Amino acid sequence: MCIDIGVVGQIHDNVQLPFIDVDGLYFGSGRKHKLCFSKRSYVNLPSPYSNCTDQVNFAMHVLYNNYDNADYGYSQLTCFTTCSQAYRYIGMNNLENL
């Protein structure tokens, strides 16, 4: 029988793509749930001081098109996810053209 009844939810930044399958919290039905948040931001210097970027590449834009007209920013996890999905579909040679 069905064990989990309720919703799954996640608090995230306004420009952050939610990975609700991974980070989501369960909220059982018939109860009141209260969620609080605190914000911590990390600012990294761009190249050559680090290998950080804030450029949203083409593959990530394609993914974000499935999120209504959300204006999400760069995330390393999203970049890796789109990269591995693209690899599975089109292979290594075509990946370089993205």
Place this chain on the structure above:
Amino acid sequence: MANARIKNAFTIQPINIQQVENDEKYQRRRSIIREFSLNTTAHGIPGIARSQSKHNCLFWSIATIIFIGIMLYFVIESIKAYFNYPTQTSVVFSVEWPQAFPAFSFCNLSPVRLDKFIGPFINYTNSQNLTNINDTSSMSSYLSQFIPAYFQFALNNNQSTREMMYPLSSMLIKCTYNGLSCTVEDFITFVSPTYGLCYTFNAKVKNGIIRYINDDGGTGKLELHLYIHSHQYIDYWIDRK
């Protein structure tokens, strides 16, 4: 050769040729070095060149070598430090006011609703000769194992599964932000492979604004009352994550 050239030059501009020829005998390698040593702006080397006694020469030589050594040490240390590309982490506690209210995403734990799902699903299992049943209202343990295969089939054949999922309008009983009511229009929609349709409140959208905590004089409180349609959950189908 050089003499001939100098003489040649001074026949055009005749001054005292004798003078130039006398100076020329010092223009040997040793004297060039001596000349340099006496005139260089480094302090130690003229000291060595000027010295009349052996003790004086020794003192200046040792002093010069020691301080050149120290100088080289610091220069090399500096170059090595540069090529290490050192970084600095600074921790700053900043008061941010007004603060943006974060985004909140949620989905019904069940990806699809039984009443819309079971018909096409049973059709699929019958067409694949997996089952031969006419009862299109209930789920069994045996049937549930074909659910992932069905979704794959539907996706590969461009069959939409979106209408099998829970629309927000059917789930949202009440929504208020800072005491003011919000509607389905305040959410954006996306599809999760695990949970079906999901909804995000206060995501940044193109040409849109995001809500701040102090909007309408509130303290940043989003209140959601949701109806989750548990009677439409699919038996035997649990979150496979």
